[in-house]
Amino acid sequence: MSKITELKNWYLDKFKDFENSLNGESKLPFHQTRIDAIQKFSDLNFPTIKDEEWKFTNISSLLNHNFKPASENVLEFDHSIIEKYLFDEKEYITIVFVNGVFSQKHSNIHSLGEGIVISNLKNAMVEHPEVIEKYLGKFAGYEKNIFTALSTAFAKEGTFIFVKENKIVEKPIQVLFVTSSNEEVFSSPRNLFVFGINSQAKIIESYVGVSDKTSFTNAVTEVILEMGAVVEHVKVQDESERAYHIARTEIDQERSSNYSSYNVNFGGTIVRNDLTTTFNDEYGFCKLNGLYLGKGNQLIDNHTLMNHAMPHCESHEMYKGILTDKSRGVFNGKIFVKRDAQKTNAYQQNKTLLLSEDATINTKPQLEIFADDVKCSHGATVGQLDKNALFYLRTRGLSDQQAKTILIYAFASDVVHSISMRQVRDHLEKLLSEKLLTADLKD
């Protein structure tokens, strides 16, 4: 039996155990979707570097591990351990998952007004079946994506946010995923965020690790913005250097909705983000900002797709990478402008700082435009720190390391400076400084 077949059988076995653990939940309509998805998982192949979309990201090391579904083993820890990852719990709504499993103990869901639901997905399947039926799995299709198929098969735990028409979630919602285990665990957070007509919310989705065991997070998030909804969505991925992180985020934007994404990655062994936004009606606005910092042998791969399916929409995309040591970055930014999407305004930039001889970036803008009255632009730059600027700063008394840190910081800061939540901005700035402090910035 080949290694891959063996691995697949491992997950198929785990699915059986998972099914048995479901009890009454397997009677819910969504369970049929899980069964279809595990079948699909069984039929599909894991991507290799022969697949165009995975050309620079070789996941074979991921396939060498037999990860255990996390619910089997939750390592308990004191709340104080994760406090440094949490924003002020009075000012923020906090929902915490440990190895992908909802933790009541660490969560603090409070002061929700009427018409606002924040809960574990499992509960929502029972309490809001009509919402689940309408949206879950409708945007992140699993037919062609083995990781989404796996996620869908194991979909149970994850964040469910449902904001009804005209409701504003006053406090930002922090969703924290913690990996903590003395075994190699596999977690599949499945998030569904539904924002009703003219609703507003701010979300911070954080992924952290508190143990140094190898782990595998396979996250799928679907975000729906109904007409006029305004959403700010920050993702901070800061797991251990042994983490594998594969994440897919699908955003559906209806008429005049406004979505801002800040996708910040500090890297694991392999980090792969697939982020797709689709304008399904006119006058939508979307901002995709990304920042990644790679160290050691880390690989950080961002694939984005800005899908202009309807006219009069505007998208701004800016991804910046800082790569040190032997780290590698991949950026693939697609902009599709469909034939009907006249008056589209789409802008994309990818800028990379390579701070060592051995760091590499593969960057590829990919514009496919079928409408004739549009404004689209893209650009990619790869460079080093400006030697003249370094010299200038040093003639003012700053050390070489200090000068470099300041310049890198300046490079990175405009990606995150428009985040409206001050605590989040401060946290990111602090994280960035800490990471730069320990990075090897020598030439």
Added chain:
Amino acid sequence: MIEIKNLKVNVEGKEILKGINLTVNKGEVHAIMGPNGSGKSTLANVLAGREEYEIIDGTILFEGKNLLEMSVEDRAREGVFLAFQYPIEIPGVSNTNLLKNAVNSIRKYRGEEEIDAVDLLALIKEKMSLVEMNKELLSRSVNEGFSGGEKKRNEIFQMAVLEPKLAILDETDSGLDIDALRIVANGVNKFRSSENGIILVTHYQRLLDYIIPDFVHVLNDGKIIKSGDKSLALELEEKGYDWVKDQYAEMASA
């Protein structure tokens, strides 16, 4: 304060400075003049520690210490300041942030406490008025989008805040209109004291109408070929450089 002896410097394999001797004492202002390509800016940059330049021979003692062995930042911390001919734009780094880091690096080196935010602000305000700089430039990125005059004023402003022992002004007058020139010169004159030294690198005499030098040196083809007092600058303005070159050639052949 600084003693340069027989300094020979190569830039990209070509000898640019061919044996410079220059001593600047406390309280003195030395003007270095000379035609384009004579090595004026090279000298200024070598003093600040520009690493691409290769020192072939010679010594530089600064306050008795070997300057050539010091890193760029340590020279600054010891009290050497270079006002750039072409100040660098640094997007994303505010002027205040630069000054805070600079002041604290220098203080730390000297074993002093970090400056308190209120004191720093007071210091900045005081020095800004010296060069009539607009307060709104403080929160802007270093030199980004500054006019030529604003950039040069910013250099003098930084100098005033950092209070070096030796200030080297590299063509600070170039590209300035007469009003800006007056403001910059005024800033330098207020900085000038019996405790510090200034080296003015300039192409034109007009700056020296405002900052009166104690000594004037003519640099040509990598060597100082004539030194004198401020009247030498006026003579150069009137007669150009050729007569000095001729005089030097005669002396050399004699």
